[in-house]
Amino acid sequence: MESVINHIKSNFDNYVNELMEYIRIPSISTLESHKHEMQRCAEFVSSKLRNAGMNRVEIFQTKGHPIVYGEWLGAPGKPTVLIYGHYDVQPVDPIDLWNNPPFEPVIKDGKIWARGANDDKGQAFVHFKSVEAFYKTNGTLPLNIKFVIEGEEEIGSANLSKFLDEQKELLKCDAILISDTNMFQPGVPTITYGLRGLLYMEVEVTGPNRDLHSGSFGGAVANPINELAKIISKLQDKNGKVTVPNFYKDVMKLSKEERENFRRLKHSDKNFAKDLDVKELQGEKGFSTLERLWVRPTLDCNGIFGGFTEKGAKTVLPSKATAKISMRLVPNQDPKKIARDFEKHIRALAPKSVKVDVRNLHYGYPVVAPLNGNAIKAAAIATSKAFGKKTVYTREGGSIPVVVDFMKKLNAPAVLMGLGLDSDNIHSPNEHFRLENFEKGIFSSAYFLDEFSKI
Amino acid sequence: MESVINHIKSNFDNYVNELMEYIRIPSISTLESHKHEMQRCAEFVSSKLRNAGMNRVEIFQTKGHPIVYGEWLGAPGKPTVLIYGHYDVQPVDPIDLWNNPPFEPVIKDGKIWARGANDDKGQAFVHFKSVEAFYKTNGTLPLNIKFVIEGEEEIGSANLSKFLDEQKELLKCDAILISDTNMFQPGVPTITYGLRGLLYMEVEVTGPNRDLHSGSFGGAVANPINELAKIISKLQDKNGKVTVPNFYKDVMKLSKEERENFRRLKHSDKNFAKDLDVKELQGEKGFSTLERLWVRPTLDCNGIFGGFTEKGAKTVLPSKATAKISMRLVPNQDPKKIARDFEKHIRALAPKSVKVDVRNLHYGYPVVAPLNGNAIKAAAIATSKAFGKKTVYTREGGSIPVVVDFMKKLNAPAVLMGLGLDSDNIHSPNEHFRLENFEKGIFSSAYFLDEFSKI
Numbered sequence: 001m002e003s004v005i006n007h008i009k010s011n012f013d014n015y016v017n018e019l020m021e022y023i024r025i026p027s028i029s030t031l032e033s034h035k036h037e038m039q040r041c042a043e044f045v046s047s048k049l050r051n052a053g054m055n056r057v058e059i060f061q062t063k064g065h066p067i068v069y070g071e072w073l074g075a076p077g078k079p080t081v082l083i084y085g086h087y088d089v090q091p092v093d094p095i096d097l098w099n100n101p102p103f104e105p106v107i108k109d110g111k112i113w114a115r116g117a118n119d120d121k122g123q124a125f126v127h128f129k130s131v132e133a134f135y136k137t138n139g140t141l142p143l144n145i146k147f148v149i150e151g152e153e154e155i156g157s158a159n160l161s162k163f164l165d166e167q168k169e170l171l172k173c174d175a176i177l178i179s180d181t182n183m184f185q186p187g188v189p190t191i192t193y194g195l196r197g198l199l200y201m202e203v204e205v206t207g208p209n210r211d212l213h214s215g216s217f218g219g220a221v222a223n224p225i226n227e228l229a230k231i232i233s234k235l236q237d238k239n240g241k242v243t244v245p246n247f248y249k250d251v252m253k254l255s256k257e258e259r260e261n262f263r264r265l266k267h268s269d270k271n272f273a274k275d276l277d278v279k280e281l282q283g284e285k286g287f288s289t290l291e292r293l294w295v296r297p298t299l300d301c302n303g304i305f306g307g308f309t310e311k312g313a314k315t316v317l318p319s320k321a322t323a324k325i326s327m328r329l330v331p332n333q334d335p336k337k338i339a340r341d342f343e344k345h346i347r348a349l350a351p352k353s354v355k356v357d358v359r360n361l362h363y364g365y366p367v368v369a370p371l372n373g374n375a376i377k378a379a380a381i382a383t384s385k386a387f388g389k390k391t392v393y394t395r396e397g398g399s400i401p402v403v404v405d406f407m408k409k410l411n412a413p414a415v416l417m418g419l420g421l422d423s424d425n426i427h428s429p430n431e432h433f434r435l436e437n438f439e440k441g442i443f444s445s446a447y448f449l450d451e452f453s454k455i
Numbered sequence: 456m457e458s459v460i461n462h463i464k465s466n467f468d469n470y471v472n473e474l475m476e477y478i479r480i481p482s483i484s485t486l487e488s489h490k491h492e493m494q495r496c497a498e499f500v501s502s503k504l505r506n507a508g509m510n511r512v513e514i515f516q517t518k519g520h521p522i523v524y525g526e527w528l529g530a531p532g533k534p535t536v537l538i539y540g541h542y543d544v545q546p547v548d549p550i551d552l553w554n555n556p557p558f559e560p561v562i563k564d565g566k567i568w569a570r571g572a573n574d575d576k577g578q579a580f581v582h583f584k585s586v587e588a589f590y591k592t593n594g595t596l597p598l599n600i601k602f603v604i605e606g607e608e609e610i611g612s613a614n615l616s617k618f619l620d621e622q623k624e625l626l627k628c629d630a631i632l633i634s635d636t637n638m639f640q641p642g643v644p645t646i647t648y649g650l651r652g653l654l655y656m657e658v659e660v661t662g663p664n665r666d667l668h669s670g671s672f673g674g675a676v677a678n679p680i681n682e683l684a685k686i687i688s689k690l691q692d693k694n695g696k697v698t699v700p701n702f703y704k705d706v707m708k709l710s711k712e713e714r715e716n717f718r719r720l721k722h723s724d725k726n727f728a729k730d731l732d733v734k735e736l737q738g739e740k741g742f743s744t745l746e747r748l749w750v751r752p753t754l755d756c757n758g759i760f761g762g763f764t765e766k767g768a769k770t771v772l773p774s775k776a777t778a779k780i781s782m783r784l785v786p787n788q789d790p791k792k793i794a795r796d797f798e799k800h801i802r803a804l805a806p807k808s809v810k811v812d813v814r815n816l817h818y819g820y821p822v823v824a825p826l827n828g829n830a831i832k833a834a835a836i837a838t839s840k841a842f843g844k845k846t847v848y849t850r851e852g853g854s855i856p857v858v859v860d861f862m863k864k865l866n867a868p869a870v871l872m873g874l875g876l877d878s879d880n881i882h883s884p885n886e887h888f889r890l891e892n893f894e895k896g897i898f899s900s901a902y903f904l905d906e907f908s909k910i
Contacts, residue, residue, distance in 0.1 A: 196670060200768045209732035215651060215853025218783050219753030220727070220744045222737040225778070226687060226756050233688035236681065272675070277664035282677040282808040289675045298674030301681050302771050303762035308779060313655045313816045315781060315853075316757050323680070324763060326770060328673050353737040361768045398670025398770075 001450050007133045008442050015129050015442070016112070016435065018048070020105045022087075022121050023114045029065055029088035029155045038151050041087045042066040045149050052128050053135030054147065060167075062159035065151030069170070072131075073144045078453055080144035082173035083131075084406060085124025085180065086153035089116035090427045097429035111432040118433035119426035123179035123419050124149065126438060130445035142453035146173060153180075157402050164409040175375035175452060176406045179441060181418030184265060184392050189383035189444070192416035193376050194294065194395035195403055197329035197366030199338055200302070203228065203346055204322045204357040211307075214317040222353035224321040225306045231349045231356075232323060235299055239285035242299045242327065244345045247338065252331045254295050257371060261393050262290040294395035299327045324361070328397060335363035364399045369413030374455040379415040382447030386440045417444060456905050462588045463897050470584045470897070471567070471890065473503070475560045477542075477576050478569045484520055484543035484610045493606050496542045497521040500604050507583050508590030509602065515622075517614035520606030524625070527586075528599045533908055535599035537628035538586075539861060540579025540635065541608035544571035545882045552884035566887040573888040574881035578634035578874050579604065581893060585900035597908035601628060608635075612857050619864040630830035630907060631861045634896060636873030639720060639847050644838035644899070647871035648831050649749065649850035650858055652784035652821030654793055655757070658683065658801055659777045659812040666762075669772040677808035679776040680761045686804045686811075687778060690754055694740040697754045697782065699800045702793065707786045709750050712826060716848045717745040749850035754782045779816070783852060790818035819854045824868030829910040834870040837902030841895045872899060 008015075027041035028034045042065070046057045049070035057070040065088060073080070092102040092115050100106040105114035112122065127147075134141050148171065150160050164171065183190040207224035208217070237243055267290050273281050283292040292298065306321025308314035327342070329335055343358040350356045369376055371393060380391040396416070403414050419441040425431045463470075482496035483489045497520070501512045504525035512525040520543060528535070547557040547570050555561040560569035567577065582602075589596050603626065605615050619626065638645040662679035663672070692698055722745050728736050738747040747753070761776025763769035782797070784790055798813040805811045824831055826848060835846040851871070862869050874896040880886045 198670070198770070200770070207731075207733060212731075213853060214755045214757055214781060215653070215783060215851070217731075217748070218755045218781075218852060219747040219751055220736060220738045221731055221733060222735075223755045225759050226691065226754075229684040229687035229756070229759075229778075232681060232684035276662075276667075276672075276676055278662060278676060278808055280677075280807040281675060282806065283675045292674040293672070296674055299681075300669045300673045300678045300772050301684070301762065301776075302669055302769060302773070303764045304680050304684075304776065305760045305764040307756065307758035309758045309760040309764075313779065313781070314757060315653070315655070317755050318757070321756075321759060323684075324768065326669060326673075326768070328670060351737065352735040353733055355734075396670070397673060398668055 001447070004133050004137050004446050005443060007137045008129065008446065011133070012439055016438070019112065019122060019125050019438070022125065023105045023116050024103055026103045027088050027116070027151065028091050029152055030091060038065040038088065042068050042151060045087050048128050049147055052132035053141060054145070060163060062163065064159050067151065067160065067163055068147070068149040070147040071145065072141055075141060075144050078143040079174040079455060080146060080172065081449065081452060082146040082148060082171060082176045082410070083127045084176055084178045084402070085127070085149045086120045086151065087149050088151040088154050089119070089121065090154050094429060099430055107435070110435050112435065113430060113432045115431055118420050118424045118431055120153065120180045122433040122438060123441065126179060126419065126441035127177065127445045129442045130449060133442070133446060134449065142449055146171060153402060160402060161405050164405055168409065171410055173410060173412050176410065176412055176414040177417060177448065178403060178414060179417045179419050181396065181416045182420040182422055183418050184394050186421055187387065187389065189387040189389055189391040190394055190418050191376060191379045191383060191391055192394050192396050192418060193371060194331070194368035195366060195400055196397050197333065197335055197364050197404070198326060198399045199329060199335040199342070199363045200324065200326040200361040201339065201342055202322060202324050202359040202361055203231065204320060205231070205350065206320050206355045207353070208317070208319055211319050212317040214315040217317050221317070222351065223317055224354055225318060227351060227354045228306065228321040228323055231346060232301060234349050240283050242297065244338065244342050246341050247297065250332045250334065251297060252368070254291060258295065259291070262288065265290060265392055293397040295330055297328055297330050297333060299325065302326050329366045331366045331368045333366060335365060339363065364401050365404055365408060367404050367407045368395070369415065373413050375413045375415050375452065378451035378455065379417055379448050381451050383417060383444045385447045386443035417448070456902070459588050459592050459901050460898060462592045463584065463901065466588070467894055471893070474567065474577060474580050474893070477580065478560045478571050479558055481558045482543050482571070482606065483546050484607055485546060493520040493543065497523050497606060500542050503583050504602055507587035508596060509600070515618060517618065519614050522606065522615065522618055523602070523604040525602040526600065527596055530596060530599050533598040534629040534910060535601060535627065536904065536907060537601040537603060537626060537631045537865070537867070538582045539631060539633045539857070540582070540604045541575045541606065542604050543606040543609050544574070544576065545609050549884060554885055562890070565890050567890065568885060568887045570886055573875050573879045573886055575608065575635045577888040577893055578896065581634060581874065581896035582632065582900045584897045585904060588897070588901060589904065597904055601626060608857060615857060616860050619860055623864065626865055628865060628867050631865065631867050631869040632872060632903065633858060633869060634872045634874050636851065636871045637875040637877055638873050639849050641876055642842065642844065644842040644844055644846040645849055645873050646831060646834045646838060646846055647849050647851050647873060648826060649786070649823030650821060650855055651852055652788065652790055652819050652859070653781060653854045654784060654790040654797070654818045655779065655781040655816040656794065656797055657777060657779050657814040657816055658686070659775060660686070660805065661775050661810040661812070662808070663772070663774055666774050667772040669770040672772050676772070677806065678772055679809055680773060682806060682809045683761065683776040683778055686801060687756060689804050695738050697752065699793065699797050701796050702752065705787045705789065706752060707823070709746060710826070713750065714746070717743060720745060720847055748852040750785055752783055752785050752788060754780065757781050784821045786821045786823045788821060790820060794818065819856050820859055820863060822859050822862045823850070824870065828868050830868045830870050830907065833906035833910065834872055834903050836906050838872060838899045840902045841898035872903070
């Protein structure tokens with residue numbers, strides 16, 4: 001390993017230059033006009049994968065932008081790691097807030113400043129370089145490697161799911177390695193091993209068949225806004241528990257180890273509340289903030305509308321009111337089952353004086369990789385060695401559909417080896433990536449491949 | 456009286472022609488381009504008031520359209536009736552839905568079809584003609600008469616309130632007679648003697664200081680939509696009573712007589728529900744539908760909004776949610792007092808995890824004329840004679856700010872002698888007015904002046 005790490009150190013300046021070259025391709029996936037750049041970027045990725053020792057590199061065309069696949073399977077009997085990343089980037093508006101042109105990367109204050117420097121060109125590139133370092137140092141790799149680098153992550157990965165379905169055999173692996181998330185705190189190596197799922201419903205309450213004058217009719221007919229509010233108010237009890245029947249039935253219990261891990265993260269409720277400018281936090285009784293965010297299911301209204309919503313006053317008693325209500329789910333809740341129970345529950349809560357329509361807008365499964373699994377353990381050792389600090393284990397409150405898709409479809413644990421920071425301005429002007437994290441990310445990746453090869 | 460009634464009968468065709476002439480002036484108050492027509496219409500009204508025997512007629516210019524005033528005070532010792540109406544009309548869009556040009560009145564099926572035929576040129580004109588009939592028949596009037604015919608009712612009567620304040624002495628009267636509402640049912644003479652008031656509030660709930668990702672934050676911080684829903688759900692109890700402290704304290708008790716009157720109106724809950732397409736009505740326990748609409752205060756959300764309100768899904772945990780909440784008030788509730796109690800109540804209901812802002816958008820006082828007062832009694836006798844049927848007494852669930860202003864500022868009872876029907880298409884294409892109601896309206900007005908003169 002020492003020679004691999006030394007190789008990385010002595011080639012780091014070249015890596016930075018290559019990353020800058022990568023960044024200069026304006027691969028904005030959402031712009032129809034950039035279709036050519038997307039193709040060019042996929043070719044750039046291909047050539048870099050070849051440099052890294054991949055002996056099969058293929059550009060899979062899709063209905064959208066191409067997916068680049070690369071593999072080196074020269075270590076029979078050894079595990080296979082699939083590395084996922086994306087070469088597409090976010091748009092750059094508002095352009096006038098950038099300190100440098102977004103596709104002309106600048107190095108300043110130990111950071112690369114450019115669109116894609118972090119998300120996800122910079123973060124994914126660490127794995128290109130760790131693999132290359134092994135290959136260039138030893139002429140071989142410690143385990144089997146597959147790369148899947150797509151070009152549609154920023155626009156919803158519309159064609160990836162089909163690709164996973166069609167190429168299940170090709171993509172078979174023992175672990176999925178992804179760097180496209182953030183570290184818990186600057187300098188703190190972080191492995192994210194679980195994601196919440198999502199169930200997104202829409203509830204429409206209809207009272208009278210038309211908008212009425214609230215003077216002429218108010219008091220004698222159910223008001224759909226008031227009734228919707230009553231329904232929503234009953235979806236959580238006074239302890240913050242969701243009241244949908246069977247909601248908690250399949251919820252995986254938090255292990256002692258996880259609880260202890262989260263406690264050690266020393267999350268500050270005070271700072272958290274201060275940042276959000278709220279006097280008091282609120283959530284499910286009996287759980288800490290991190291537990292509420294990462295391992296407990298919850299229910300939030302994401303939108304509500306009905307009646308007169310402009311400035312001023314209009315005395316309407318509206319015909320309809322609608323709420324968008326989503327539930328974050330945790331393993332092993334099943335969004336489809338919960339959708340059915342939710343709908344039944346809403347119907348039971350609504351009075352006869354109104355009609356309700358309950359629609360399932362979309363859903364995604366929660367996932368978690370076993371904390372004591374080899375992939376997570378190897379990643380923790382690797383990142384700890386690279387950053388010289390104890391690695392922390394986090395879960396993520398949001399859903400990353402790509403990750404869930406990979407885990408579900410390939411039936412392998414995903415290791416989210418995040419190298420970004422909350423302050424890195426991804427999706428905003430002046431996106432950047434710390435060179436320190438770029439270098440330590442390459443070390444992390446290299447150590448991981450080494451560790452995981454020994455299982 | 457017989458000669459007066461005969462005079463009306465033999466001149467009725469002329470009255471219809473005069474009304475058609477009145478209608479032909481396109482006095483749409485909201486159109487800047489029709490300013491000249493408004494002036495012309497005010498002059499037309501003046502001349503008709505002079506014809507009716509008014510010996511002082513004055514056009515009061517305002518910041519908007521003029522107010523026409525007329526008086527005949529030749530009966531010292533006799534009561535004074537102030538007749539209110541408006542000469543302005545609604546716009547005519549959508550013009551292509553009209554069967555005849557809106558300002559070219561057509562007589563068909565016993566009705567005059569045109570914009571303003573009913574609201575309020577036709578309805579108010581009955582009083583011009585009843586007064587004229589007395590004057591032409593007897594050379595004098597049975598009591599003192601004042602006319603206030605404004606030109607801004609359809610755009611909010613912005614300048615009338617100031618006029619009432621400035622001309623309190625000039626407008627002093629014993630009763631206010633208005634025909635600008637509808638009959639309870641076709642052929643059923645109707646006197647409306649009370650109006651609900653209004654208190655229109657806006658409640659804004661703020662949770663976190665910015666919109667958050669509901670995945671990353673959901674479960675650990677109060678959601679302003681959920682909290683707003685909880686607050687709204689607590690504003691009424693399970694019996695449909697408003698929970699604002701002191702809300703019912705000043706509510707005038709329904710008299711046995713009124714309750715009996717309403718009961719006799721034989722309102723059909725079944726038809727009411729069917730028309731609104733609701734399975735069940737809903738309202739304050741212990742009261743009938745008409746009582747709920749006319750004499751009981753209530754609370755309705757008129758609008759609600761927060762978070763993502765477009766089509767589809769967005770996983771936002773919003774910073775703010777807002778509801779427009781209005782209360783219909785009944786005598787003797789004081790909107791200012793209730794606004795204070797409402798705000799206190801909202802603040803008490805909100806948890807510490809959110810901030811609330813409570814705004815009073817506007818309010819209006821409820822009014823009621825005493826049912827056993829002379830004006831109401833005279834109007835009931837008069838309309839009953841004119842229509843040959845027992846008159847019904849109704850109240851109105853809505854607020855008519857003009858009426859309230861008159862009653863409050865002139866300290867006199869208003870008699871709403873409605874001659875329209877719900878099916879007359881006022882404010883819509885093909886507005887019309889039954890010639891039968893026009894003629895019986897003139898009779899009603901004449902009988903009223905006669906009856907009221909005898910008190």
